[in-house]
Amino acid sequence: MTDGAVSRAVRADAAVVAEGLRKRFKDTVALKGVDLRVEWGTIFALLGPNGAGKTTAIRILTTILSPDGGRAQVAGFDVVSEPAEVRYRIGLAGQAAAVDANLTGRENLRLIGRLAQLPGRLVAPRAVELLERFGLQDAADRPVRTYSGGMRRRLDVAAALVQRPPILFLDEPTTGLDPQSRNDLWTTIRELVAQGTSVVLTTQYLEEADRLAGRVAVVDRGLVIAEGTPAELKSRMGSTVIELGLGDEERAIRSVELLSRLDRAQPERDASMVRLTSHDGPRLLAEVLRALDAEGLAPVTISVREPSLDDVFLALTGHHAEGAIEAADTRPTQAAS
Amino acid sequence: MSTITATIPAADIERRSAVVAAVRDASAVAQRNLIAYRRVPQLLVFSTIQPVVFVLMFRYVFGGAISVPGFSYVDFLMPGIFIQTVVFGAMGTAVGLATDVKSGLLERFRALPMARSAVLAGRTLADLCRNVFVVLLMTAIGFAVGFRVHTGPLGLLGALLLLLLFGYTMSWVFALLGLAVGDPETAQAAAFPVVAPLVFASSAFVPVNTMPGWMQVFANHQPVSITTSAARALVLGGDTASLVLQSIGWCAGILLVFAPLAVWRYRRAV
Incomplete structure (x- = not known):
């Protein structure tokens, strides 16, 4: 183990624990008290329609938003009082393919690598590794604005993996992907989990939750209305x-x-x-x-x-x-x- | 505290001190923004063409009708063109940040273990670099159309530095605006009404004493006029120290108000 590994040690027996998360925006209540528990090394799906509160939950767990009530720990660190510690341990691919359209794929991954505090010597090789893994090596030096929607989405997910985060958050990762790209992404997610990553993803598709997730929470109007394995839900x-x-x-x-x-x-x-x-x-x-x-x-x-x-x-x-x-x-x- | 029961993938993160991280992250963001200027040259071309058109228009079209006591009009005009360049250039800060809000990039940044100051520091730094380029270009164009420095090279250098400081200051004002509106087109539209009265109801292009009395009160005391007059004094001579101090005072005051506001807005922007 290197010094870096020690510095990212986790101190919890679950990847994510949330209790009674509440969040309200001006005219809507996005979360009305959400409890979640994601075990290490598993895939957890938040399943629900648009506006159910899935994205708000992800934003709170990734320290982008503060909850109005309740508490959440990611890798054992409180998202409100220890956000910096949480950020060292997570990767996020949000709903929009959040990459810089003027940069090339390689430049985007290097930028995120630097900002994720990778040691300088790892920034360039990590970018190459991810470009290959996501089949983007041929487009590596083209500005992202020339990419197709599917390529952008793949780059976006690649960017979430730059720091090899122990916990990965994916907000509707396959929305807008063609079936082939979607299957490829599912395979990638399963590989990551096989290597020890814990994944929290949101989806509108029962099929996706069923194929990927060990556990599923069904979210409706800011509440978890059912939770269990896909088999339990379907039964x-x-x-x-x-x-x-x-x-x-x-x-x-x-x-x-x-x-x-x-x-x-x-x-x-x-x-x-x-x-x-x-x-x-x-x-x-x-x-x-x-x-x-x-x-x-x-x-x-x-x-x-x-x-x-x-x-x-x-x-x-x-x-x-x-x-x-x-x-x-x-x-x-x-x-x- | 619970026991550690999980194994996590090999970690390779460097912990850096807050200051080192702030500098490294800001420079990474600044580099990223500068790449955009290289790759989308129209960003730079349009922010350059406009002041060039102004130089030619005021020098050769309006200039004959505007008389300024003591100087040739082109010598009076160029400091005004410089300030117009840096203030209009600062609108780019608003548009750039609004673009990043809309694309979701800021959301990604906010989930990264990077310095909270880096996005704004990097953005304003990149826009400062852009301003250096544009101001030097405008100086060359000024010399080509007959602009002459009456004081000396140090006076010109001082004037350019003061103008760049003022442009940097305005970048923070527009950073707040860009984050607040969160959409590039709206940012552009919202920034113009802020910029236009500051630049045109000022001593930048015409002597203030040609304006109506009520407007003179504003035009004589607002920061664009003060800074223009200070830059003019630095290149043309005259009472320099007091104007330069007033201008620096304005910059410090504006930064003290708007930089914390912009950082506050960044922290809660989604």
Whole structure:
């Protein structure tokens, strides 16, 4: 161990501990009392729609904002009274790809390296290492304003890793990425965790939380409304969502009456749509179609899919996740230019 | 305190003393800002073309109609052009910082273990370097259109240093403005109404005694006029010491108010 390693020693048995975090802005209450605990070497996801308070929580944990109430320790240091100690131990990639468009990729990483207090001899090699790791070596000496959205995002995440932080905060890291870049980033995050990094990320996508995170906190309107492993969360509502279009409301109402009598099925109606969630989707679908067909209620449309954030919200809160439906729908077209 | 149970990745951070870190971080930020001037030359070109146009316009178009007692108009004009250059240049500080607020870069900086003063110190330092370049260029252009120093090289040097100090001071005023508005276009629009009355209702281009009486009260005492008069005295001769001291006093006063305000605003900017 070098002197530097000693100076970054941590003094806590958890990477992040937050208790009762509260924050209000002029006209809105962003956090109403949030408790979090992130174990060392794990990935923790804050899952919620736009405006749920995820970003505010990240800003408080990364010492950018002060909470109005509650307290938080990152690597064992208080974010309010010992912010400098926290900053030595974290990396942050915020929601905006916060890099200087006039600098090249290499210059950006060197700048962050210097400001992260890397020893001078490490600044240049670390930049090279990260450019290679994120597939940016060919664009290394081009100004960032010539980069695509996906390249900027990769550079942004690379910049968060310059100081090899023990705790990494990623605010919606894959928003705006095409599927290939997103998968690459997931792989990178998993590699970092395998090497001992702890990661706190926010996402609007249940799929992302499910694939990456060891634990997930579902955030809604400034509160954590559910917390657990992805499996636990999904077990609350089933792993498959079946949606049947019945053509009109009258037929949909009759279908719900009929299906309610089926074992295990708990149909919900939304206008002429009937929705069922199940742990055993294929078998349920077969039963449902048989039952409906026998009564002359064959559906006009059928969709079978994995539950979305909105389904989690419906299951947990009974209301839709504001903004989440739209976000989920637009995802494929958000692929970076 | 809890026991240490975690292993963390190999650490390679250097702990530096507060002063060393402040200087290193500010110079890193200043270098970054200067790279932008090199890479986006229009930033520099536009802040240079405008004063050049002013020199030509006032020297050859308006100059004939403006009479100043005791000097040729071009000798009267050039100190005014210098101050206009540094004050308008300070608007760049507002635009640059507002750009960094908007892009999220300041947010990243605030989560880094860097000196809290570095972003503002680096920005204003880079803008000071830009001003050195532009002021030297304007001096050369002044000489080309007939400007002559009546005192000597030290007088000219003193005048340029005073003007650079004043420009640096104004950078802190506009740093606060840039952080407060957080959007480059708004920063530009908001800075102009601050700058225009200071530069034009002053002794920079015309003798103050040609203005209405109520405006003379303002124009005679505001910092741009005082500094212009001090710079003029340094290159043309006359009562120098009192004006220079007044000008330095203004700079010190403005810095004492606006530098802490700008740092305060930086700490809470998101």
